[in-house]
Amino acid sequence: MNTILSPLYYAVSWIIIRFHDLYSLVFNEDSGWAWGLSIVSLVIVVRIALIPLFFKQIKSTRNMQALQPKMKKIQERYKNDKQRQSEEMMKLYRETGTNPLSSCLPILAQSPFFIALFQVLNHIANNDKVGVLTADQVTSAREATIFGAPIAARFLDSADKLAELGASLTDVRVVTVVMIVLMSASQFFTQRQLMTKNVDLTVKTPFMNQQKMLMYIFPVMFAVFGINFPVGVLIYWLTTNVWTLGQQMYVITRNPTPGSVAFQQRQERLRKKGKLKEDPAEVEAKKAAEAARATRTQPKRQSKSQRQAGGTHPQGKPESGQPSAEQPKKAQPRQQPKQRPKKSQPGKPKSPNSKK
Template identity: 80%
Template sequence: MDTILGPLYYVVSWIIVQFHAFYSLIFNKDSGWAWGLSIVSLVVLIRICLIPLFVKQIKATRNMQALQPKMKAIQERYKSDKQRQSEEMMKLYKETGTNPLSSCLPILAQSPFFISLYQVLNHIAQGKVVGVIDKPLLESARQAHIFGAPLSVKFMDSASKVESLGASLTDVRVVTVIMIVLMSLSQFYTQRQLMTKNVDLTVKTPFMQQQKMLMYVFPIMFAVFGINFPVGVLVYWLTTNVWTLGQQMFVIRRNPTPGSLAFQQRQERLRAKGKLKEDPAQAEAREAAESARAARQQPKRQPKSKRQTGGPGHSVASSGKTTLEKQDQESGEAKAKPAGGAARGAKSGQRKGGPQRPKHPTKK
């Protein structure tokens, strides 16, 4: 490990020494503030350099979310042929220009610095010169305390080792436990924010289940591994978690995933400020709906006096009633006619059915 990462030991130790020289102008050079802020500044510098990779990570994560339905279809289609399934997956990645490892680039790029810092602090705890940290700086770093805990000690170190650095085991364990809890909570909140606000809610994919699982796995990992890390490494890890949380909050607010809750909230904010330009098709559909709503008027209810005395409805009803009454009256009169009427009808029928007058011969 020392042979492979040896050059990085010099890089990490040189950066820390430069920041330590700057903070020594403000604080005591042997204080935990000078050395602790040097580690924090190292994190900030590394994360600033990793911003381009972070942007690629965001794009890769969104592409993977969009591809989840197609990936699931490929898995179902070639369930019994793993080789064909792998080939189709690689073909899909190539067609869409997606790299599954892009979402891990910031972590992979940061890992060598994390390991190098761990080894530098481990050398300091053992009293060994490392990188550009010579004997005077080594002794200064060993005596540096943060809230009573030396930067080079661990939760699992013995009481004799901790006391040799001028601290108590209780102070070391209280500080390390608090830092581990803060690390776990910051990681949990970061992952939960990603799951609840920046995931497309219209698509249910296995990717969401994986993210949900990681939301609970990472805090447990921090708790397990944290007790074996020096206090200085815990400072580094807590700082990078806080940076990640703030960076993600900024991205979710300014550039959320389409279809997510954060995207809807951003659209509402822009609409309230009048900065959201509405799609012409949506504007046309909205105007058509409003016109149809305006044209669809409910009939007005007329007062009782108007319904009784006037109005077209009353006239139609009256005329209908009059016609019925006339028909009833005529039928009643017909029934009440004397028998003479029937006799006259019979005579007229005889006249119609009687012998006809001979027609005059047509003159030739």
């Protein structure tokens, strides 16, 4: 392993030395700030070099989103056969050239640099030369401290070993615990931001389950293995997590995945600013609806006498139970009005034929 990664030892140590020379113009060359900022600058160089890979990751994520409808159909078709469902999913991935684990590519690409930095700091802790570092530079880096914790110190180091580095056990453990917590928290929020804002949660797929699993596994892994990392490696990984969080936030805000919460929020912002361009599909749907309304026949209006005479429906059809205009109404027998009896006038005798 050392033989394979030895070129990386030289590359990592050379980058650190160049930035250390730069920061020594501002800080003491033996201070932890000069060496710590050199490690931070190493992260920035590595992440800039990985930007093309990051865009490839975004493209692969877009492909995964485009496959969601097909994946949902596979789930519904083979919902009772999980093995067949997984086989069809993998077949779909192969046919479309999509990698469901593409979100792990930046981490995997950084692994060689991470291992190389880890080994460089191990050599510094053991006061051994490594890469392009001279003996004086190794001693300077070995004794440099950040908040009282040497860059080469670990959480599990004994008090005697830390005393050789001129540090106390309490200072080292407090600093390492704080950095491990920050490192795990930044990793968790980075993955959570992706899951809650930039993924369509209405469709449940194996890809979604993998992302959700990674959201909880990675922080636990960092917390467990972080106790074995030197302070310098913790600085490296905390910096790269913060970089990833900010880079991902920028992409989600400016170019979110269609159908995600971030996409809806962006559409709403553009709508308020009057910059939202209508979707061509929505425009076509509106035109079709307007054409359908224009070609629809409107019912003819009838006068009141026509409605009373014919009893027809507004569209010309007779109502149920009503005779049409062509069928005459049946003649109804005319009722004679009842006659009111005449009042007898006083002083006149009643007629003999009148009823008593």
